[in-house]
Amino acid sequence: MDFVDRRTALRAGLAVGAGLAGGALLGGPGAAAGAGRPGAPAWRPSGRPVLTHGVQSGVVGPGQSVIWTRADRPGRLVVEIGRRPDLRDARLVPGPVLDAGGDFTGKLRLRGLPAGERLHYRVRVTSLDRPGLASEPLTGSLVTGPPTRPGRRHRADVRFVWTGDIAGQGWGISDEFGGMRIFEAMSRCAPDFFLCSGDTVYADNPLAETVTLPDGRVWRNLVTPEKSKVAETLTEFRGQFAYNLLDRHLRAFAAQVPQLNQWDDHEVTNNWYPGEILTDARYTETRVDVLAARAAQAFHEWLPTPGDGPLYRVVSHGPLLDVFLLDMRTYKDPNDGNTYADPRRGLLGAQQRAWLIRELKRSTATWKVIANDLPLGLIVPDGAAAQEGIAQGDDGAPAGRELEFAEILGAAHRAGVTGIVFLTADVHYTAAHHYDPARAAVGDFSPFWEFVSGPAHAGGFGPNTLDGTFGPQAVFVHAPPRANTSPAEGFQHFGEVHIDGASGALTVHLRDRDGASLWSTTLPAADR
Template sequence: MTAENLSRRELLRRGATGAGLLAAGALLPGTAFARSGRPVLTHGVQLGDPRPDGAVVWTRADRPSRMFVEISAREDFRDALRVPGPALTPDTDGTGELRLSGLPAGHEVHYRVTAEDLDGRVVSEGLTGSFRTVPQDRSDVRFLWSGDVVGQGWGINPDIGGMTIYRAMADREPDFFLHSGDTVYADGPVEESVTLPDGRVWRNVVTPEKSKVAETLAEYRGQFAYNLLDENVRAFAARVPQLIQWDDHEVTNNWYPGEILDDDDYTEKRVDVLAQRAFQAFHEWQPIRRQDAVDGRVYRKVSHGPLLDVFVLDMRSYRDPNSAGTAPERILGDEQARWLVRELSASRATWKVIASDMPIGVIVPDGDKIEGVANGLPGAPNGRESELARVLQEISRRQVRNVVWLTADVHYSAAINYSPQRAAFTGFDEFWEFVSGPLNAGAFGPNELDPTFGPEMAFVSAPARQGASPMEGFQHFGEVTIDGATGRLTVDLRDQQGTSLWSKTLDPR
């Protein structure tokens, strides 16, 4: 069945068994309230976590209202079906998401989101988008990944058209986008203007919430709202489903559970309090449902047909405190580490992509302590390396093949090969880790590599000046394509215009 043949009859048949679809014009009961005018969808629409039978659709309204999503095989929405969504209320900052289900696999779906006054009298203007449900055959796969948005004071610059890297990514027409974390910089205020070393001036769109570090729930919500002020981001989010994970800057720099801040910028010093507020805002403002995650938070598996499974990690919520890394520590936590090994072993997909919010062999310091996995010391694994070594060893023992690691975090692009022939620890199979980013933040690097797992840098794109602005280049995203006929996986590391800087093709084993 082609996308053009996705008929109203087919939608009704499938909806009756899975999606609970309503015909256009159907209403849900709601509590009446008095407010003039029509609801307004303030920050666009977003797509998340695609499946063979649908995806998550997100929006936000400016007042209490009911979310509705119309779906159709046609761009003109003739014979569209209307799906009722949640009430959009102040409890969730006016946001809400609906998981569409019951749709046929591998089809183009057009959708239109509206918000209806709770008494059913007035309806907002509709916002439209489209996506393709995940195919269940060996269709070619193309997806992108990157991270690090609005960091180091580089916000939305209207003089250069905003965050145009999102336009370059949209031009690649990916099946989905893996956001590898640092989706916002809650600890990074922006100023109206910044003068670059060459005399050029960077100008920022500024909001009250982006004028200080985030501490309150409202301020954390404002971090996510800020990014969606950019028209490039909104256009991308309406048509490209995203797999979202988080890292540290959604809360504060280099945080770990139980930390007490020593920072005069914060009046609330308890990181656990800040993290709870950030977590609520993250789930309100991103197209991700808590119930789709294993722990009700972030980590989960997302399948994309027989060629690909993506394992989205959370290296932040279950880590031990940052230290010198000279004693065994955790970064995944026991339960997540067991889940990862178990799900990798059970996967029948050709390729298993591990979406890590931090790199493995790149040394990421936190002052005189260690923020990342690598502890910077030669010899046997220690610190957080010890947990990763157990995971890698178990993957090898269970003969899990075709594993690739993708990450961002360090604000440069790189390709790193890990081999037991070069390593101090040899109980694992050779693998590749590909690094991309930033999307719109300061550019840094490259960092030194830790020798424990035998890394070798095959490619790097990093600036000569640390903290370089997006106007100086060195903004990156990565692209993965899988050929349906051969199963070969190709990685392209691209710059902010979408030009491929380096490419590597891997054959499945």
């Protein structure tokens, strides 16, 4: 094959992170296949390596991808990738050594991939003490982004799905209720990639073995030691991600659909912010900064992230789409009444705010999707007097964290930026919000949409109240009749975005757990 040459292969083999310092996962060093389940056997040093949690791929940018796996013992990651499903044309690319310091996880960053194609890959881990002995292979596939500057007539369609909030509020994997079957429904959409809008795990929501549902049925959770208490140690944070991959639907989805992952609060603990000291009696480690550092390490070890630089970044997906991934947690100011007048404070921080304005102005993509893990206009309280999100319930001029977004939206408007769409999750229901300066307390921005989806597999809540500062209107809402409805009762959601290559029009479907479209709209391209 010609798309992974020798230089690329060698470079890719060095451009990986196999993790940082820490202990072993579930059940001692290198738990074997089925790790996390009671009674999993220990690995034998002389035996064949076993890949314990499937394979995943991550979106990096044009011509690049990340391949991830985990083994049950030290070994070297090896990837074969090609155009043919049978991999008879595959090129072998050596990867890093997986060891205990990275919890036996490893990632291989591939460059020089062809644009706009489905590629197939095969993953093995080879033994370090017995050359030639390798694990049974696992296979997957991924779709690379389209060419960045094709002719207008050759623009390819773009399709992706998004949701968030996985295994929250005590609802874990229950095979009797179909597991996390929303991932099977998302797979049927044949997306180019998956955007997880935060709460990739629930490190602060322990699982009970059984939960009685309102109709008398019993929900039985698969429970592991790491999911039996709030996560505090590095091993416990790693166990949150390992747990989700025990679900067959999620594991199959991850092997076929590349990911873009954000983090929000539950990767660490509910509604956290830097510098916070917890008063929750469940925690012996009360310094949130310590917990967040451990959570971030597990996040990068167990998800196919690029592993370098800040969490916020822009990912270009051909001429039709740029995705702006925000980090609304790492630089967040303390949760208070959110009515201050200081424009230097906020969720994003000065550097990320300047980056977003700069990159929105630079973008030539038809659509600029801003992935905000906290909704823009919904009021999300943190207790009686504090606010977790951007809005605070005052419909007047921007104040508090709203000042950040007034600056961003105003700068984009004055620069003539078009095609801005916000995608979010967090509030555990699905909705479509249209924002218009004609309804707003501030007029210096262009009309735009924000689409909300989720949860993927967690308690259903909502709806929340909209703050009128930016003139939102709830055009569609689908929320449960009571708080913390189980996945067995429905009200699990994902969104699908399709951008037509010929017209540039963007269509959004808000779908339920089974993939049925609850509501949709099509937005025309401004540059046509």
